[in-house]
Amino acid sequence: MEEKSMRYLCYVLQNWSTVTVRVLPGVMYQVICTEKNTNANFEYRFHWFLDCSETYIHNHRYAFDTYCLEGEYIENVWEIIDDHSDTMTYQFPRTLGNKFDPSFRVPGALRVVKTNDHFPGNTLHVEPNQFHSISPITQQHNEVLTFVARKLCKTAAKKTYVLSSSDTIEAPTDEPQMATPEEREHVYDKLLDTYQRILLNQYFKLYYDL
Numbered sequence: 001m002e003e004k005s006m007r008y009l010c011y012v013l014q015n016w017s018t019v020t021v022r023v024l025p026g027v028m029y030q031v032i033c034t035e036k037n038t039n040a041n042f043e044y045r046f047h048w049f050l051d052c053s054e055t056y057i058h059n060h061r062y063a064f065d066t067y068c069l070e071g072e073y074i075e076n077v078w079e080i081i082d083d084h085s086d087t088m089t090y091q092f093p094r095t096l097g098n099k100f101d102p103s104f105r106v107p108g109a110l111r112v113v114k115t116n117d118h119f120p121g122n123t124l125h126v127e128p129n130q131f132h133s134i135s136p137i138t139q140q141h142n143e144v145l146t147f148v149a150r151k152l153c154k155t156a157a158k159k160t161y162v163l164s165s166s167d168t169i170e171a172p173t174d175e176p177q178m179a180t181p182e183e184r185e186h187v188y189d190k191l192l193d194t195y196q197r198i199l200l201n202q203y204f205k206l207y208y209d210l
Helices: 002-014 181-209
Strands: 020-024 028-033 042-049 064-070 073-081 088-094 104-107 109-118 123-126 131-136 144-151 160-164
Touching: 002 028, 002 042, 002 064, 002 144, 002 181, 020 181, 028 181, 042 181, 064 181
Parallel strands: none
Antiparallel strands: 020 028, 028 042, 042 144, 064 123, 064 144, 073 109, 073 131, 088 104, 088 160
8 A cells, every 4th residue: 555655645746737636624635546546446546534533423325444653543333243232333324424313223233343453564455344433642743644555446335324312413514625726735745745654754765775
């Protein structure tokens, strides 16, 4: 993933005028790689989390690999565990953005079954049937930059969901939107700085390994 992330980082910087940049207000920028003749079974993106504070417990439509370029967060993997009590978990079908259909109840309690540290140079794999949440290592360092390879296949989940111990969810209603020219310039500067920093680190590593 490291080599592929650098290749696509170089590509988007060289073809910036044709690159799609979306904004999830207060959460992240999404840079969509639209390289011609790429593998049609995959979509490649860069996600710049401005704030990776604790997210909903959610799943994704497509399986994907995420490679961390900068920053760090903790991923918690969740399951609904039958604790032989009357505990219920509420499953909310997700529509567009942060909008939800009415929930339905699932017997059992939400439990963290696995924890992963996502740090520079690390790759995580996420399946559509996996429910997870992410949170920053520290509250002072919320920004994270990742390279994402989404597998576009016929077995993709038709719906995605959010799990909660509560029967209500308070969610911002801001929809994803196209970045403004100023935001595009801000994202370009971030990616260029990241690309140059990684190249410099690779140079020094090669030099000192000689």
